[in-house]
Structure formats: C-alpha cells, structure tokens
Amino acid sequence: MELLGYYNYWVFAIVLMVGFYAVIVRNNLIKKLLGLAIFQSAVFLMYITMDKVEGATAPIIQEGVTDQIYSNPLPQVLILTAIVVGVSTTALGLAMVVRIKEAYGSIEEDDIIAKDRKS
Amino acid sequence: MIIIFAVFLLTLLVITAIAIVRAENLFVAVMLMAIFSLLMAANFFILDAADVALTEAAIGAGVTTVIFLGALSLTAENEKKVELSRGVAMSIVTATTLLLIYATFEKPKLGDPEAPVHQHVAPWYLSETPKLIDIPNVVTAVLGSFRAYDTLGEVFVVFTACIGVLFLLSAKNPADKQSRRTPPESIGLRHHLIPKVVGRLLFPFIVLFGLYVQFHGEYGPGGGFQAGAIIATGIILFALLEGEKTALAAVPHSVMMAMVAGGALLYTMVGVVTMFMGGNFLDYSVLSSNPVFGQQMGIILIEAGVGITVCGALLAIFHAFAARENY
C-alpha cells in the first residue's frame, strides 16, 4: 500500500512517454497529433493527482457543514485551462494536416520529405 | 475499495495509450482516443476534480473525437507502417521515464494533507471565497475572479485556434482547379432510422443540460467552458443528423463569427469597465456598491462570455472541416 501513493505519478510518467514516443517515431502526421494529445493529457493527470486530499471532497462548499475538508481547487483551475489549450492545438494541427494532404497528396512524413527533395 | 478501482482505471489508461500508438488503422486509434479521454475523466472524478472531469468528457471524448474524424475523412484511414529512428527515440523516452519516476520518490504521496500544495495559496482560496465572493463552487471562484486573467487568456487561445483553422481551411484547394463540380448535398444520417429518432430525442436535452451547466456553475460543477462545449456538441449532433446545410441555416456562419468575437469582447469589456469604474482590470468589486454582489455579477458576465466564444468557436471549427469535404 505504501507504494500505491506514487502509482498515479508512475502512470503519468509512462503515459507521457508513450505519447512522446509516438510524436517522435511515428511517420503519420495524424498519429503524431494523437501522440501529442496523449502527451498533454498525461500532464493533466499529474496536476489533478496533486490536488487530492485524503478524505476530502470536491471543492464545492456545503453550507452548514463545518468539519468537511476539501481538495485543492487551484490545480483544477489550471487544468481546465490546459484542456482548452490542448484541444485548440489539436484542431489547428489537424487543419494543417488537411492542407498538407491537399498539397502533397500524403500525410506520411517521409513521402512529404521525398516530394520536397524532388521539386 | 476506491483505490483498487483507481489502480484498475489507471492501468487501463496505460494499456489504451499503448494501443493508440500501435493501432495501424487511424479510425480505430481515434476511437481508442475517445475511450482514453473517458477513462481520464473517470480518474479525475475519483480524484475530486468534478469540473475537470466534466470538461475532459465533453472536450476530450466529444469535441476532439469529432474534429479528428472530420480530418480523417479528408485524409487517409490507414497508416503506412514506417518508423523513424526507433533506437534513439526509445533511449530518450526510457531515460526520461526513469528520470520522472526517480523524481516521484521525494514527491508528497497521493492525498497527503501535509503536502506543500495544500499549505500556501489553496487554503486561502477555500477560507476566503465564502467571505469575498460567497459562491459555493471554489473552482468557479478561482477561475472567474482570482485567476480571471488566465481564463481571459484561455478564451483567446480558443479564439486564436478558431480563426487559425478558418484561415487555414479557407485557402484554395490546389487539387480542385480542374473540376468545379457542385458539391453533393450532404444529407447527414436522415435516412437512418435509429440515429434519427434517438438524436432528435436527445438534442433538446443536451442543449438544456448545457444551459443548466452554464448557469449553475457557481453552485455545482460546470461553467461557461463546459456549457459552451456541451451546447456545441448538441448542435454538431444536429448537423450530423440533418446534414450540414440545415445546421448552417439554423446557425449561419456570420452568427458563429459574431459569437466567437462577441464572447471574447464581452469578457474583455467587463475588465475595461472595471478599469473605468476605478478598479484594476477584472476587479469586479467595483461593479456594484456591494463588492460581494459585484463579484458574483462579474463572474456571471465573464462566464457568459466564455460560453458564447467556446460554443461559437467549436461550431465554426467543425463546419470548417465539414465544408472542406464539399470542395
């Protein structure tokens, strides 16, 4: 049970790096964006993990209850913002991929590089 | 009990992530991504982050998936199996993972109330919100007032992404020069009975739920951002069912742009008004003679701005992808 306190952080590290691996290694541009989305989601997990307090509840104050403890609201606010940033980046990236497909006829990185070499 | 459930969910999360990277069919990968987001949302819920869970479910599993599918229909469904420089990447990735895991051992444990995160700023928010703003949801208070400037930035991130997508997808299509065919009219799923019936039943409830989330954000989980996303999802569903043309007739392009610009403008103007009334930027206390009421008013106004911009932007992005198909 001792080590379970860190399990969330390990999952964060592994998921983060799975995403990162996809971004570097995969040749397909959409796969790269999927990797990027995983990469960003992992960071959300890290922030949300730190907001938890043992025995606490979501930070919505209940009237008349005095001895209730609440989890930390700040990381939640930050991650709300970060989720928005994530979807914005993804949408913009996908718009680029669509244009690349139209201009090059492919969304595979090596094809694109090869076509640029030729011209 | 809950901890076993959490461990189970987290393990599934890792498996799904790996499956996404390994899947060769991009359609499968995108669907797995939606599952990944839902698992993530469930995790957030276990960790007491109700607002974030709601957002992740609406955005990650809903909107992102739709945009991905829109892009897929314009590009390719299958991935060519080539991997670049695998060895180097593997070693970078492994090294970074080990570094991050090494860093965990001096981190405060999950749920430790003595952790520094829970000492300095956070307790102040929890103890001062009832006095200064007097709304139950502390997350909304921090988002809408204490760190409202961040939220303003967030609105402009969405705004930028929206005009960026429209800018990119309004360029002429080079492949389109020879054939100026009239686009086939998209009829959506009108001929499929089950989606039609279920969708029509669901649509009003989705919009209603969105409005509830918008106006109930001060009391429970929710707020402008989630509401905007939910309403946009509802209208996107409508567009999928009835065809884009009908949806565009209901919410035309000019209305979407007015929403995107108007929401951002509303938010900024609230700040400017507070400046003119003698406060700092986004200091809502000056809006009314009773500072607490002023704060509440300010939060409701800016939440409305957030909701309008987000809803307009997501719709505009969806239609930009959908319209590209008909070129």
Add this chain to the structure above:
Amino acid sequence: MNPTEHLAALQVVVPFLAAPLIVLLKAKRLAWAATTLTSLLTFCIAIALTMGVLDGQNYQYFMGSWPAPYGIELKVDAFSAVVLLIITGASTSALIAGYHSLDKQIGAKRQPMFFAAWILALAGLAGIVVSADAFNIFVFMEISSLASYVLVAGGPDRRALPAVFKYLIFGTIGATFYLIGVGLIYMMTGTLNIEDMGVRIADVADQSPVLVAAGFITVGLALKAALFPLHIWLPNAYTFAPHIVTVFLAACATKVSLYVLFRFDFFVFQENLGGQQLHFTFFFLPLSVFAILIASAVALFERNLKRLLAWSSVAQIGYIVLGASLVSIAGLTASVLHVFNHAIAKGSLFLAVACLACHIKRLRLTDIAGCAKAMPWTMGAMVLAGLSLIGVPGTAGFISKWYLISAVLELGGATGVFLTAVIVLGSLMAVIYVWRIVEYAYFKPQGKKPAVSEAPFGILAITWIVAIGNLYFGINPELAVTLSESAASVLMGHNK
C-alpha cells in the same frame, strides 16, 4: 481612471480588445489599418513604460486587485521594458512595411483572420513579458505560439505547411515540458508566482522533483528559443513564412522564450539550488559555442537567402546565451544588449529581403545576382544591416560584441581566450556569409531575368529607418546600455 497606473495591463488589454473587432472588419485594407494602429498604440505604451523604468519606477499590477500569490501579478522592470520595445517596435515596423506585400500574399477574404492572428501574436508575446506568474506565462505562450503558427502558415509556398507543422509539434512539446516543470515546482512550493517561488523553494531545493523541474523548464524553453541543437524547427519556418512575418518573428519570438528562461533561472533556481549556477554554465556554455560555430558554418554554404539569414539567427541566439551563461553582470549586460541590437540588425535584414521579394520571386542567391543596379537603395540597406550583423565598429552590432568580448575576458585564463576566439571566428564567418550576398548582388552579372526595379517607397522608407537605427545605436549606445545594465542588475540582484 488614471492610465499611467494601468500601463502594464494595457499593454495586453489593448490588442485583446482589438483582435475580435479586426476579425469582423471585412472592407479592404481596413483590417490592416486597424492592426497597424493598435500595434502603434502598444509601441507607445512600451515607450511610456520604458521611460518610467528609466526614471526608476517599478511597475507592479495586480489583476482583479487580488494580492500577489493569490491573484496574478504583472511586473515590468528594465529587462521586460527592453523586450517589450523590441516586440512592439518589430510588429509596428513590419506591419507598415507590409502594406503592399501582405496584400499580395494573403487573399482579401482571409485578411481579417490573418491580421487578427497577428495582433494576438503581439498580445501573447507582450503578455508573456509583463507576467510575473508562471502558469499565466504558459497561457500567453500558447496564445502567441498558436497565432504565430497561423502567421507562418500564410506563406505562399506549399513547403510552409510541413514547416509549420513541425513548428507546432516542437512548440507544443516545449510548452508542455515547461508546464510539467511548473507543475513540479508548484507541487513542492504551493505557489505559482515566480518571486514567491524563489522565496519558498529554498526549503525544498535539494529534493529531486525540483531538480527535475529545473531540467524540464530549461529544456522546454530552450526548445522554444531554438537553442542549438533544438533549433531544427526554425530554419524552414522562417524561410517559408510570408516575408513580413519573418521580420516580426525573427526579431522577437525566440527572444521572448529566452527572456522567460533567464527570468526563471535567475529568479527561482540560481540562488537556491546548490550548484545551479555551475549547472547553468556547464549546460549552456558548450551549447552556445556549438550554436555560434556550427550554425554560422551552415550559413556559409546555404544557397537560399532567407534560410541563410535564419541560420545566422540560430548563431546569434548562441551569442545571447553565451553572455548569460557566464552568470555575471557584464555577461548579462552583453546578452540583453545583443537581444536588442540583433533584433534591429535582423529586422532590417529581413525587411530588405521583403523589399527584394517585391520583384524577385524565388530568393536563391543566384536569383538576386546583379540586382544591386536596379535596386540600389534596397541593397544599400542590406549592406548596412549586414555590417551591423558582423559587428563592424560604428554599428549597433559592434557594441554588443564588444561588451560580450570584455565579459568573456573578465573570466581570464584559457577559457577567456578560447571564448574570445569563438566570438571572433563566428564574426569572421558572418563576414563571409554577408559577403556572399554582396558578391551576388553587386558583382555577378544579371541573369536572363525580367527587369527588376526598386521596391515601393513605403517599404523602402521603413527599411531605411530601421537600418539607420543600426548606425544610431552604434554611435549613441547609452540608452540601450543603460537599460541592459539595469536589466542585468535586476537579474543578478536575485542572485546575491
């Protein structure tokens, strides 16, 4: 309302107010005019802030009137003032110069969106600089990055698209690394305000999350600043962007990331983390030396004019980081001074490129052969700016190189001599690559190209004003030096 109290906030609020309005401006040229006016207004605000800072004022602003670690604080000191001047100045002069060229490259229907993205890029960059809150910096970093992806993607060549996609991937990885670092520090200190972090981190400084955080923040920001060897996104993004966008981004985008990097390192890490000063030097000194030598060497053999200048930018980032990596007042002064002077030199060079591009389609060196006869004014400005880039006495570039060499010699011993040799060698390579441009333009016979003529007056006038700035700040360096010195003492003041 007393506007002077709100100056720091207005720097961001003014472009934010303008952006939604610009999107709705459909009439021809109106979007351009509104953007240019807004940009000019932010430039005036930056000048007012700089004058206030020179008077010894420190601007502090609490958003929503919430006190510092609870709300978001804005802060403008000498270092921020220099960077703000560069951002707003570069944006304004690029926009004025872009009157013709942007209209030609961007279709009329798409212009409102393009200009809204421009003003958002400006707002984002200014927002990063004025903010004193680590997470707020992330938000504004994303605004500026997303907007600049849009700007670069406006390039007419299809190769702009893969270039900007790469820019997006690297930019997002950099920003996310920064976010991880900020999260780890927040976890250990419970605060997001940068100065507050500096105070509270002392107790936990020796714990592994903080060390890892320092690594993530440094690498993430170095990626965004295109520090060698993390620069691979830069050359193509600069080459294929619309020419006027290159003027804007080359002058300030990477420098803003360096600004955050220096601020974080000097405010939060240096005084607290044991041996951080040494780590900083050991990490950045070799990288900057490689950046200067390798990027300059690549520029020697580059055949495309814009990419040649882009590689030279990578080398110049090396000089800036070299100064900072010495962790001394003299080194930081040189570093900040070079941020300023390089912005002027590179800005005027890319402006001259935009002049050339008015009549010459492709910008390979062979394409500009013999163009000096037809475009004497354009090439004159380019030569002047080139001299400043090299660091010839009498130009702005000389001042910063001089300060850099004296800072390096302060080290004494073999390292001092070695680093001086590196700087001299880098400058010599700059002589060669600038000479190659001059050689093609002045001494090669013109090919069988259609006749070219001088660029329109408007763009030429702006190019010359900025080019003469190189001379002005070379002969009267007091203003820039005073600002840089006080910026350096602000940074080092946290490093007692």
